[in-house]
Amino acid sequence: MNKRKLGRGVAVVGAGMSKYGVRTGVSNREMFVEAFKHMMASVDRGVDPKDIEANYVGCCGAWNWESQAGIGKWCTDWAGLVPIPSTTVDNACASASVAIRQGIIGIASGLYDIVLAGGVEKMSTLPTNETTLVLATGADMAWETYAGFTFPGLYATMATAYMNEYGTTSEDLMAVAIKNHDNGVLNPMAQFGQTIRDVMNARIAKAKEKGQPVPSWADEMEFLHDSAFNPVVAWPLKLFDCCPITDGAACVLLVAEEIAKDFTDTPIYIIGTGQASGGALHDRESLTSIPAAQIAARQAYEMAGVSPQDIKIAEVHDCFTIAEVMAISDIGFFKPGKEAATAAAEGKTHRDGVKPINTSGGLKSKGHPVGATGAGMVVEIFEQMKGHAGPRQVPIDANLTLTHNVGAHGTTVVVQIYERR
Amino acid sequence: MDEMPFTAASFDKFCSEKKLMASRCKKCGAIWLPPRPLCLKCKGGDMEWVELKGKGKIVSFTAIGVGAPTMIEAGYDRQHPYCAGVIELEEGCRMNAQIVGVDVEHPENIKIGTPVTVDFLERGSFSLVPAIANVNKTYAIFRAS
Numbered sequence: 001m002n003k004r005k006l007g008r009g010v011a012v013v014g015a016g017m018s019k020y021g022v023r024t025g026v027s028n029r030e031m032f033v034e035a036f037k038h039m040m041a042s043v044d045r046g047v048d049p050k051d052i053e054a055n056y057v058g059c060c061g062a063w064n065w066e067s068q069a070g071i072g073k074w075c076t077d078w079a080g081l082v083p084i085p086s087t088t089v090d091n092a093c094a095s096a097s098v099a100i101r102q103g104i105i106g107i108a109s110g111l112y113d114i115v116l117a118g119g120v121e122k123m124s125t126l127p128t129n130e131t132t133l134v135l136a137t138g139a140d141m142a143w144e145t146y147a148g149f150t151f152p153g154l155y156a157t158m159a160t161a162y163m164n165e166y167g168t169t170s171e172d173l174m175a176v177a178i179k180n181h182d183n184g185v186l187n188p189m190a191q192f193g194q195t196i197r198d199v200m201n202a203r204i205a206k207a208k209e210k211g212q213p214v215p216s217w218a219d220e221m222e223f224l225h226d227s228a229f230n231p232v233v234a235w236p237l238k239l240f241d242c243c244p245i246t247d248g249a250a251c252v253l254l255v256a257e258e259i260a261k262d263f264t265d266t267p268i269y270i271i272g273t274g275q276a277s278g279g280a281l282h283d284r285e286s287l288t289s290i291p292a293a294q295i296a297a298r299q300a301y302e303m304a305g306v307s308p309q310d311i312k313i314a315e316v317h318d319c320f321t322i323a324e325v326m327a328i329s330d331i332g333f334f335k336p337g338k339e340a341a342t343a344a345a346e347g348k349t350h351r352d353g354v355k356p357i358n359t360s361g362g363l364k365s366k367g368h369p370v371g372a373t374g375a376g377m378v379v380e381i382f383e384q385m386k387g388h389a390g391p392r393q394v395p396i397d398a399n400l401t402l403t404h405n406v407g408a409h410g411t412t413v414v415v416q417i418y419e420r421r
Numbered sequence: 422m423d424e425m426p427f428t429a430a431s432f433d434k435f436c437s438e439k440k441l442m443a444s445r446c447k448k449c450g451a452i453w454l455p456p457r458p459l460c461l462k463c464k465g466g467d468m469e470w471v472e473l474k475g476k477g478k479i480v481s482f483t484a485i486g487v488g489a490p491t492m493i494e495a496g497y498d499r500q501h502p503y504c505a506g507v508i509e510l511e512e513g514c515r516m517n518a519q520i521v522g523v524d525v526e527h528p529e530n531i532k533i534g535t536p537v538t539v540d541f542l543e544r545g546s547f548s549l550v551p552a553i554a555n556v557n558k559t560y561a562i563f564r565a566s
């Protein structure tokens with residue numbers, strides 16, 4: 001494979017998101033406007049909306065959850081950007097990253113100088129069992145859902161394989177959830193404003209208040225072992241191994257490198273981008289890694305001319321705890337097996353660790369509005385790289401960063417690398 | 422048999438006759454399950470149907486407590502989970518299927534590598550489109566032997 005380069009450089013000069021959570025009464029396009037306003041306010045020297053030339057919007061389930069096709073066009077309309085071209089992109093949970101990549105390609109080709117790209121997802125409208133089926137449509141409806149697989153079931157099958165091969169434990173996975181909740185509590189846009197210890201203490205307080213027997217959990221690990229509070233969803237994955245159902249939107253402003261300094265003194269340059277596809281579970285030789293992620297990461301590293309050791313922080317796709325464990329080895333940060341599985345438990349991926357992962361709270365705690373998730377990752381990277389992350393700001397200089405966004409269970413993966421010069 | 426198109430519908434029809442059928446590339450001999458009309462290995466497009474012995478082993482699995490609507494209707498829930506997984510057939514190809522005859526309420530006792538044999542089961546189909554949801558069809562499932 002040839003080493004590919006962008007035709008010209010592209011930078012992120014603005015990034016914003018709506019509040020993530022259960023946003024009853026707020027639609028996709030309305031959340032997109034929230035994200036758009038937040039993004040506009042993040043451009044240091046501002047941007048005239050009239051100068052935005054195209055909009056790419058990721059979304060994978062508006063047809064199901066909102067009975068709306070072509071949602072990107074209505075987002076463009078509500079953001080006041082008609083008649084610029086608007087393209088709706090569906091690559092399951094990687095939709096927004098693919099939308100951003102299309103925006104990058106649009107600028108790199110010379111066709112545009114200033115592009116808006118992001119994603120939306122309204123997910124809370126259906127009862128959970130129907131949403132379970134909508135999410136399963138991200139996998140292969142013909143040959144995976146065939147087995148009765150739910151979406152958690154697919155990752156659970158990979159978790160079983162991982163635990164069997166490497167001796168990884170439920171506690172290793174729980175440490176990922178605890179870490180991401182600890183980060184998310186510091187993110188005002190996150191769905192969960194609670195650490196897992198907070199959740200545990202709230203349960204204890206509730207039991208006391210109601211005069212019920214008070215649970216005697218020593219710590220959050222013991223709480224997570226209590227199947228009454230952390231029931232199995234798809235063994236070996238339990239409730240707290242799974243990301244929530246989230247409504248949300250996020251978007252970024254992409255500009256050509258040569259005009260980036262017109263908008264800010266600190267553009268975030270996209271120096272590497274990779275995208276790959278993968279097959280269904282039965283067509284994969286390994287169930288303990290995501291081959292498309294390894295390919296996309298290699299493309300991004302080669303384009304950027306950097307190695308995993310150089311990257312300071314990353315936002316990775318932790319739709320399930322096991323997904324973060326696989327992600328941090330697929331992008332080359334940790335060896336697959338014990339090293340990757342225990343990275344959270346040993347503090348290596350904490351905000352003050354050697355490789356901070358998911359400082360935003362990740363999908364687990366920030367939330368996972370599937371079509372918006374990839375753009376939400378860039379929002380965190382943007383804020384960390386500009387030193388705007390407030391109490392979650394990492395103590396190191398995050399001048400070189402990475403995002404890793406997985407569509408479904410690895411059928412699409414986008415990896416991108418960002419540099420602040 | 423060669424006149425049957427290499428589609429999911431043909432596969433389902435064979436299942437209703439209690440046959441587990443795959444497609445085989447006439448050029449390179451690769452066997453594809455689920456059946457494919459194009460060979461991924463040599464990119465050849467000349468296929469034939471082949472009946473599999475229906476014997477294999479569990480590659481990996483899960484026990485699902487919160488299932489898709491069709492499985493909930495079939496009576497599965499948190500107290501009565503079902504096992505789903507990846508099966509590797511003796512012929513080398515793999516498919517995803519429900520696995521029965523295992524200790525699904527204690528999935529920690531289920532072993533990767535457990536030998537399984539195909540069986541056939543009628544159940545409603547999975548779809549969000551009402552017209553094609555819950556249409557009864559015969560599924561290939563696997564039974565621990």
Ligand SMILES: [Zn+2]
Binds near residue numbers: 449450460463464
């Ligand atoms: Zn062939």
